[in-house]
Amino acid sequence: MLTVHHLNNSRSQRIVWLCEELGIEYRLVKHQRNPETQRSPDSLGKVHPLGKAPTIEHKGQVIIETDAIIEYICNVCAGGRLSRGPAAPDYAQYLEWLAFSEGSLFPGLGVDLIYAWTGGGNATLMGFYDVEIMKNHQYAEDRLQSREYVLDSGFSAADINLGWTFEFSECRGRLKTFPALRAYLARLRARDGYKRAIERGGPQDLSVFSAGVS
Numbered sequence: 001m002l003t004v005h006h007l008n009n010s011r012s013q014r015i016v017w018l019c020e021e022l023g024i025e026y027r028l029v030k031h032q033r034n035p036e037t038q039r040s041p042d043s044l045g046k047v048h049p050l051g052k053a054p055t056i057e058h059k060g061q062v063i064i065e066t067d068a069i070i071e072y073i074c075n076v077c078a079g080g081r082l083s084r085g086p087a088a089p090d091y092a093q094y095l096e097w098l099a100f101s102e103g104s105l106f107p108g109l110g111v112d113l114i115y116a117w118t119g120g121g122n123a124t125l126m127g128f129y130d131v132e133i134m135k136n137h138q139y140a141e142d143r144l145q146s147r148e149y150v151l152d153s154g155f156s157a158a159d160i161n162l163g164w165t166f167e168f169s170e171c172r173g174r175l176k177t178f179p180a181l182r183a184y185l186a187r188l189r190a191r192d193g194y195k196r197a198i199e200r201g202g203p204q205d206l207s208v209f210s211a212g213v214s
C-alpha cells in the first residue's frame, strides 16, 4: 500500500490531489507544521532525515522530492496515467512543465517570501528575483492563453504541479497581472479530484505565506 505523508498547507497537497485524480488507494498520514516556525514536526523527520513534505513510502522505499514522487506514483502505481511516456508526442513538453514548477517558478517565490519574513533589506537580491518571477509567470501566462491545460493532449500531472505553485503565487500577490493563470487556477480548483483532495487532506490555508502582500 502506498503511504503519503502530508504536511498541512504545503506542496504535499499535490500528492493527495494526484492520488485522488488517479483514484488509487493510499494511506494518508497527516503532519502539522509548527505554527510559529512553519517547520515540519519530528514525526516527519522520523520518516526521512530531511523531514520534508511530500514524502511517500512504497514497497519498503522512502521517496522524497515532488517531481520524483509524481513520476513514481503515475508510473509504478497507476500504469502511467496522468504522466506522458517517451513514446508520447508531447513527452518533452510534459517533462519541461513538470519540472518548471519546482525548478523555475518556486525558487523566486520562496526568496520573495523569506525576503518579506525577514523584513527585506537587499534590494539588489529582490530586484533580481522580481525579474525572474515576472518572466516565469509571463511564460506560463502565454502558454495558457489559448489552452485549457498546459499540454495540448489534456490534463496531466504537470498541471497538478503547476496548480499548487500558482496557489502559492496567488497568496504572494503574484497573479494580479496574469488573467490566464487566474482562470487556469479556477479551472483546476473546479476539478472533482482537487475537491476530493481538499476533503481528504484537509482545508488549505496559504495565507500564512502572504507576509508583506497588500
Ligand SMILES: N[C@@H](CCC(=O)N[C@@H](CS)C(=O)NCC(=O)O)C(=O)O
Binding pocket: 007, 009, 010, 011, 012, 038, 039, 040, 051, 052, 053, 054, 064, 065, 066, 067, 102
Ligand atoms: N524540493 C522539495 C521541497 C520540499 C519542501 O521544502 N517542502 C516543505 C513543504 S511546502 C517542507 O517540508 N517544509 C517544512 C520544513 O522544511 O521543515 C520538493 O519538491 O518536494
